[in-house]
Amino acid sequence: MGSQTTIVLIDDDQDACELLKMQLEGTGRMEVTYTTNSDDALVIIEDKRPDIAILDINMPGTHGVKIAESLAANPVTADIPVLYLSGMVTPGEVHDLAKGDGQPPLISKGSPEEELIGAIDKLTSA
């Protein structure tokens, strides 16, 4: 595979962003841009047009679900897949939620790294 998977990550916690950046870029085939200010999310995603957007849900600025809705409503970003990453739910609930129609899939912050990478691969391979 010649090209890298480009990822924009929105999470209000700097440490979370740093960790994910390190883990994902550690695979050697992903490139992560992040911001901890969710109000900048739409601008950055529209600008970068990444292969996937990973969104935290509960954030002090714009709410993750709101960002996902705005992305879907914007023709420029509508085809960018979204993955929620949240501390709100258990791995079991993630599984159930993922079955819901039209909802972006969701990964718990407690899930192992492999699961996250697997989910990204699945969403970007289509």
Place this chain on the structure above:
Amino acid sequence: MQNTFSHTILVVDDNALNLHLLTTILTGAEYTVLTCGNAEEAQEITDKSSPDIILLDVMMPGMDGFSLCRELKQNKRFSDIPVIFLTSLSQQEDIVEGFNAGGSDYIVKPFNRQELLARVRNHIRLHDMLMENKRLTRLSEDASRSKTEFLASMSHEIRTPLNSIIGMAEVLSETPLSREQQQFVSIFRSAGESLLEIINDILDLSKIEAGQTELEAIDFHLSSLLDSVVSILSVRAAEQNTRISTYLAPTVPDAISGDPTRLRQILINLLGNSLKFTENGSVDISVQTDSTDTLLFSVEDDGIGIPPDKQKLIFESFTQADSLTTRKYGGTGLGLTICQKLVTMMGGKIWLESTADLGSTFFFTYPFQKAVNSPLPAAEKHNPPISCELLPTARILLVDDNEDNRNLLCLYLRNTPFLIDTAQNGLEAVEAFCRNSYDLVFMDIEMPTMDGYEATRKIRRWENSEQQSATPIIALTAHAFVRFRNKCLEVGCSDYLTKPVRKNTLLQTIHTHLNIQPNAQTAEKEQEAPPMKPDTQDLPHVILDAKIRKLIPRFLENKKADIVRMQETLESDKYEELKKQAHTVKGTSWMYGFKSLGDNCLKLEKAAAAGDRKLAEHLLTEVAVYLDTVIIGYRSPDSKNDSGE
């Protein structure tokens, strides 16, 4: 018999002359005399003055003497007063009717003065003896009835301060002490423990004697029971350089039905007794079949032995071979008595064979039945020390009216992750329980204002009406009797601890109940937690992916700063804000692999949502301490995923 002065005689006669004569005679003999002229008046006087004896004429206007006597005998209050008829009716049938009416004696007029006095004196003496007899019977009935009550309350009164003595010694021994001080503390600890042992023995014996001990019939493994007995006493045996061996004959079935608790008690007593008198020797326990349904146990030692003339006495209470033995070897002398009573209750016999200086063998027979089902291996009573760090954070309500007890239990739980609230009586406990949410309650039973039974009932009712699951409530009482225990369980307590409660028992109980009966919050936590292995060491530690190593110092710095920020948020009562902050820290902590940190932040998130300041403060302290003390290890990249936190 000259102390007649205190006796009062009622004389009833319609003839004033007779009354005068009798009064003169009786007062001359130093009796107090009351007189009246008819039966109705006699009833009034009897009612008011309770005479010791009544001299009663028969033929009187109105009610006659026989009728009056019958009425008095029917009234419980007066039936004991002896009535002597004094009448001119001398027919045989009159005399018989007089006795039939309840009279104690019958004197025909005209009477002889000396004979009258002799008879009166005699009946007063008999009456006094009867009264004394009744009094003694009542006393002994009362005494035997109150003996059990007395023992129960005595054990309570002694156990309560003993609780503080042993407990404080335990706490003290965990503080930095010089070697000499350590020795002092260990002496007062072991003295407290011996005192407790004595109280337990006395209680045990009195329960058996009062017929309050009931035998159980449950299935158990004989071999594991023997193992547990030996393991309990093995330390002592080693100290005395004495070897314990056990032999279970091949004919003995391993799984049998009976009362393992009592059998264990007998064996511990016998083995303990043998060890007491054996140094640098050996003690052998053997079990053989005596007949198809009887086992023969023997405990043989090569100790000092027991002289023949003392062998019979040895099973009696408070008896040892001689007083010198008592001084040298200690003990209450109750152990063997208890053994004998228990063996007898079980339908067996106990005896001993002994030669002075060569040793003693105690034998007992034990009728048994084979186990119906193959029992589970007997649970070891031996609890390993509990390490506090293995326990999850929980909020505990401690209810006890005694300040010393509250302090002691708080001290026991000082370096644990538990948040302790205290209440001084049942009423305060119920109020606190309805206001805050608790993971566990320790409930003293005997308290003023509202006792533990009532408080537990109220809490259970409240939980019911609020549709909450039952929080474990552990009864704490100094009463050792089974019926107190049963009553605790009846009113809804989940478990029961007898004071004095030891630190390890307390922690063990918390551990058991927080795991086996998790309340809503813990159950939720267990589901919600990412699948990771639990902590396995004492200190908070975590094993992380070596790849993220260089991010960790900054992570820790940032999280410490987050904690400070959250503390400020809590200071200004911004719970909604605190909830969000905790949520973020929780997610990131989980991502990094700090599971317990994340879990505590989840609790903090919920505490903030509930506006529970005290719990939030506690949890913030917990996580701050965690961040300061956590030990971090890293697993190499090629062994990833085989080890969690």
